[in-house]
Amino acid sequence: MPGPDDPGCAVTLTTVPKVEPIMYGDRKVFTVSSFNRGIATYLAKLPVLWVEGEVTELRRNEAWATVFVTLKDPETGATLKVTIGRRGFDRLDLALEEGETVHVSGRAELYEQKGELGLRVTMIERIGLGGHLLALERLKRKLAAEGLFAPARKRPLPRLPRAIGILTGADAAARGDLVTTIGARFPAAAVVVCETRVQGKGAPAAIVSALNALAAHPEVDVIVLTRGGGSFEDLLPFSDEAVVRAVASCAVPIVSAVGHEQDTPLCDLAADVRAATPTAAGTLVVPDAGELRTTLEGSRRRLGLAVRNVLERDAAVLTRLGERLRSAPRLLLERRRSALDHTGARLKALSPLATLDRGYAIVRAGAVALRDTSMVSQGDRLEIELASGALGATVEDVRA
């Protein structure tokens, strides 16, 4: 880099002496100075270009003719030394700060004494709204192409998180709305609030760090990013590439409630759910305790009914079994009786008494039924049985 007391680094073509090599036999050899001068002359032929970068270092001193600025490519970290005449710089009246993104217009040059490449500029412009919008659109396309906003990546929110992480700026309204809504819907909820810087330089890194801290909390099951409305520039950290990537890769689901409804910072696209307002976010992260209570009462009623049904069904089975058990002996008895009646009828058919009905009689002498006259003698006592009643008789005479 040129020293502060260097009067200026512009290459004035007219003063460039011809670059002559020294000959060592066939070999052309250039001195360092002549080499640098040659390159410088070559670079001076390049056209005036616009370059975009982030100001990482700005050195201005009343005693110096030149202001030194280092620009950085935020994506790769590549740097470029930029110089501008102090008076030209002062006329721009930028009040430029480190961390701001600028466009500079100028020509490549080589500081011959050191062989260092730089850009000598005549114009520095802070990147305007239009520039931001274009940069945002570019980033959006790039991240979309990577699939960071794909619907398939969206995770469902837990129905009842053990704790809700809240990432907020020092913004009483957004935080208040969110916490009030959560408390009203679900009084037993637990919230973990991480307040962090949400705008200006360093905000993206602070947001990423807060997000990681919340995600690492053992009870946090969902995180709400919230920030009240603000200017386009105020909301820019929520579209920062590092923040958007951190949101997309966060271990717990994220609800984004940043800015007003019409704002769409890129973190809204990377989050699992987008809420229009902090109040809407509160409604999304906790269920309504009253509704849950009603559901639980319903479950309990069904539980009671179901167990009663099971018991009643079994009781009915039992009753039927009991009835069968009690009626079993009677059935058995009836069956036996009918069998007995049948046997009785058969017995009756065989009985000699049935023969008596037809007019026959049984004649006994003592216990013996008479079949032959030789079995009795005159004067023997006989017993005559009829179908109905009996007679006593005496033998008058015996005939062979």
Add this chain to the structure above:
Amino acid sequence: MTDERSFEALQKELEDIVARLERGDVAVDDAIALFRKGEELYKTCVERLQGAELRIEELSASEPE
């Protein structure tokens, strides 16, 4: 005995028990055991809903420089 599972898990088990009992393919002894478990789950869920009041914890992230 406190159940460390999430409210969702507890409520899910309660619903499952109700569904099983409603299908009715359980023995009487099991039905009574299921009913007792269901009542217990119901009570645990209600207790969780009735937790005192909103708990707020402040967390500070180490700011990168």
